[in-house]
Amino acid sequence: MPFIRSDEAVVYEIHGAHFTSYISQTTGSRDLAAWRAEIPAGTVAPVHVISHEEVFYVLAGRLRLTIDGETAELGAGDAAVAPAGSALGVVNSADEPARMWVTTRVGLSAELANGETLTPPWAN
Numbered sequence: 001m002p003f004i005r006s007d008e009a010v011v012y013e014i015h016g017a018h019f020t021s022y023i024s025q026t027t028g029s030r031d032l033a034a035w036r037a038e039i040p041a042g043t044v045a046p047v048h049v050i051s052h053e054e055v056f057y058v059l060a061g062r063l064r065l066t067i068d069g070e071t072a073e074l075g076a077g078d079a080a081v082a083p084a085g086s087a088l089g090v091v092n093s094a095d096e097p098a099r100m101w102v103t104t105r106v107g108l109s110a111e112l113a114n115g116e117t118l119t120p121p122w123a124n
Helices: none
Strands: 010-014 017-023 032-039 048-050 054-060 062-067 070-075 079-082 087-091 098-105 110-112
Touching: 054 062, 054 070, 062 079, 062 098, 070 079
Parallel strands: none
Antiparallel strands: 010 017, 017 032, 032 098, 048 087, 048 110, 054 079, 054 098, 062 070, 062 087
């Protein structure tokens, strides 16, 4: 199934953010997962170590990404790459939601500071 319509996308929520999954194994992708994330105003996502490289493209709003201690404020049209094994933090300190497109390899997991491992369904 090479075409995924918007009404076929599945929405997940974690830590107050919404993840709309478009590309995953359930939609026919063997290698890649891609989703749109909506990060509410004031969100400070927990720092986590990612198992696979992730690519971020900001669609709307502003986000502060920290990748292995290096921080940048990104706006619409900006992008970032977080290597596998890097510590990733995402903050939306603005007064409005921000949206970004994220792509990674299928099988992504994230380890939180407390040792808990998350296996996000939108990336598996």
